[in-house]
Amino acid sequence: MNKLQANICLICVTLCWSTEVIIFSCIPGNVLPFATTFICNAIAAIILGSCFYKRIKNELTRSGKKIILRCLLLGVLNCGYNTLYLYGIKHFDVSTGAFTFSMTVVVLPVVLITMKKTVGAKTWISVALVLTGIITALGGNITKISPVGLLLMLLGCIIRAVFIVKLNDFAGEFDSISLSAFISVFVAAISFVIWLVLQPETFAVIPWSGTIIASLFIHAYFIIAFAQTLNIFAQKRATATGATIIYSLEIVFSLIWGTVLPENLIERAVLTPFNIIGALLIVSGSVIEIIDINGKRRGIYDVKKN
Amino acid sequence: MTLKKINPPKPVKFCVLTALLVAVYLIIAIPFKVMSVIPGFTDIRPVMLLKPVFGIFFGIPGCLAFAVGNLIGDIMSGSLRWSSAAGFIANFLGPFVFYLFYMKIFKKPFYLRTIKDIIRQLAVIIISAVIEAVIISPAVKLLYPEIDMLLLFVTILLNGTVFPFMLGIPLMILMQEELGFKPVL
Numbered sequence: 108m109n110k111l112q113a114n115i116c117l118i119c120v121t122l123c124w125s126t127e128v129i130i131f132s133c134i135p136g137n138v139l140p141f142a143t144t145f146i147c148n149a150i151a152a153i154i155l156g157s158c159f160y161k162r163i164k165n166e167l168t169r170s171g172k173k174i175i176l177r178c179l180l181l182g183v184l185n186c187g188y189n190t191l192y193l194y195g196i197k198h199f200d201v202s203t204g205a206f207t208f209s210m211t212v213v214v215l216p217v218v219l220i221t222m223k224k225t226v227g228a229k230t231w232i233s234v235a236l237v238l239t240g241i242i243t244a245l246g247g248n249i250t251k252i253s254p255v256g257l258l259l260m261l262l263g264c265i266i267r268a269v270f271i272v273k274l275n276d277f278a279g280e281f282d283s284i285s286l287s288a289f290i291s292v293f294v295a296a297i298s299f300v301i302w303l304v305l306q307p308e309t310f311a312v313i314p315w316s317g318t319i320i321a322s323l324f325i326h327a328y329f330i331i332a333f334a335q336t337l338n339i340f341a342q343k344r345a346t347a348t349g350a351t352i353i354y355s356l357e358i359v360f361s362l363i364w365g366t367v368l369p370e371n372l373i374e375r376a377v378l379t380p381f382n383i384i385g386a387l388l389i390v391s392g393s394v395i396e397i398i399d400i401n402g403k404r405r406g407i408y409d410v411k412k413n
Numbered sequence: 414m415t416l417k418k419i420n421p422p423k424p425v426k427f428c429v430l431t432a433l434l435v436a437v438y439l440i441i442a443i444p445f446k447v448m449s450v451i452p453g454f455t456d457i458r459p460v461m462l463l464k465p466v467f468g469i470f471f472g473i474p475g476c477l478a479f480a481v482g483n484l485i486g487d488i489m490s491g492s493l494r495w496s497s498a499a500g501f502i503a504n505f506l507g508p509f510v511f512y513l514f515y516m517k518i519f520k521k522p523f524y525l526r527t528i529k530d531i532i533r534q535l536a537v538i539i540i541s542a543v544i545e546a547v548i549i550s551p552a553v554k555l556l557y558p559e560i561d562m563l564l565l566f567v568t569i570l571l572n573g574t575v576f577p578f579m580l581g582i583p584l585m586i587l588m589q590e591e592l593g594f595k596p597v598l
Contacts, residue, residue: 108590109526119583283591321444328441329459337583340591368457 113344114397116337117353123334125360129368130330133322138313140193141302143323144186148295150327155288155336166285174285177277181286182293184270186301191263198256207245207252207260209389212237212355214261215268215348222272229395230348236392237355244358244385271347278342287336352396359386431474431481438463438482439489446490458572460486461507462580465538468508469515469523470588472597476512480505499552503545507573510541515596523596525586535578542573 108116134143156163166174192208199207216226216234242249277286306312313319342350362382365375442460460482467475483504487493514537515523524530546569554562588594 108586111528112526112586112590115531116583116586119580122579321446325444333584337587340587 108340108344110344113341114349114353116341117345117350118356120334120338120341121354121356122360123330124354125357125364127326127330128361129364130322130326133318135314135319138319139302139306140189141298141305142309142313143326144189145295145298145302146323147327147331148291148298150324151331151335152288152291152295154328154332155284155291159284159288162282163285163288166282170281174281174289177273177281178286178289179293181270181274181277181290182297184266184273185290185294186297188263188266188270190301191259191266195256195259195263198253198259207241207257208264209237209241209355209358210260211264211267211271212351212392213241214264215271215351218265218268218272219348224272226348230346230352233352233392233396234348236395237352237389240385240388240392241355241358242385243388244382246379246381246385268351271351274339275342275345275347275350278339283339283343284336286339287332290335291331349396352393355389356393359389362386427474430471431478434467434471434475434478435482435485438467438478439485442482442486443489446486459576459580461572461576462584464507464541464573465511465534465577465581466585466588468511469585469596470594472512473509476505476508479508495556496549496553499549503548506548507541507545510544511537512597514540523589525582525589531582534582538574538577538581541577542570545573546570 487497550566
């Protein structure tokens with residue numbers, strides 16, 4: 108996979124993530140997010156485990172405990188930022204929360220600097236554009252932001268930034284499919300424990316129906332097994348900041364879905380000039396990161412170099 | 414692997430491969446039947462991402478599996494109608510356009526490594542989607558005049574373009590560059 112291909116894959120991953128709202132709209136509100144996280148990650152782990160059993164076994168023999176410990180760390184970080192987002196987003200309306208969620212792109216370069224890693228000028232320009240986009244999209248709502256909510260979201264963004272940096276490091280070290288499978292296993296295990304504590308009746312609470320089962324399966328194979336694995340493969344060739352800038356496109360995709368999809372699938376989004384300008388700035392920030400300013404042609408030979 | 418050891422005759426391999434691909438198609442398609450745009454006629458179909466994948470990586474068995482998978486999907490979701498015959502033909506031709514293009518017209522190894530490759534692939538995706546929409550929409554309109562043909566045409570066109578482009582291309586990159594799948598062309 109060359110850099111262009113990695114960026115295309117990251118855009119695809121972001122697109123898949125943006126559909127999460129649509130898929131979960133079929134699941135009733137009384138089903139805890141920890142329940143869906145557990146079920147979907149467990150299904151994804153089973154799918155990956157059964158399809159790539161030999162590959163995972165080989166990687167486990169090669170890297171031993173190392174991969175397990177790394178994935179445990181990633182699993183904890185993943186559950187950490189998702190939980191913070193979950194409680195943080197309750198302090199915002201849907202669109203404000205979604206734009207606040209994109210703050211990771213601003214936090215990540217700072218996290219990288221604290222980890223003594225370099226961040227290029229092009230990346231800073233992209234980050235500035237994306238940040239301006241987020242602030243513009245928030246528009247008048249920026250004054251109404253709850254400090255508690257903002258703090259939770261900010262903490263979530265910091266943990267997510269660390270997760271992305273670590274994932275980026277580990278992607279070059281281990282087999283991507285094995286990483287994806289083990290991350291799913293740990294996320295499932297941690298989510299199950301939280302679910303059990305919050306809702307001891309666990310499975311009995313879920314009003315099982317064909318629609319709920321279908322939504323859980325779609326989320327499991329489409330967003331976790333496929334997008335998460337694709338993301339790890341792409342991270343081998345992309346930088347952590349580059350990936351995060353592309354992830355910020357998620358809000359743009361969500362706005363598009365809210366505008367074009369029928370009401371029975373998603374809550375219709377009311378586009379304001381602020382939203383549109385904000386989205387355009389986010390897109391331009393991503394384009395700057397994706398496009399090779401030096402104009403180098405990337406072809407078959409770059410694969411060997413990479 | 415087992416198949417290679419036993420070395421079964423070609424028709425058996427063809428049938429087994431087709432059946433496997435039909436199963437893959439159905440696993441992806443069936444859950445999405447809950448999201449309906451025009452109930453009974455068309456839905457949001459991310460399974461269309463498999464169209465170029467089946468045509469390019471599996472050839473004729475892939476094309477056949479795509480058509481059969483769609484037909485079985487119609488049966489299982491209770492939406493089997495006379496227009497499903499047009500659907501069968503269109504869904505065979507959809508992946509076949511990719512097979513035909515890379516085999517007979519382009520005649521170079523299939524890669525998605527440069528912007529040029531991606532644009533070429535997008536062009537084939539659009540041609541394939543237009544062919545499908547042109548076959549299915551008039552057939553449905555002829556049999557069920559109450560259906561909004563324009564909406565159906567646009568939905569088929571979007572399903573046939575957006576998913577193969579946004580999801581199919583990354584999946585093919587993953588298959589070819591990282592998982593070692595080789596195009597049949």
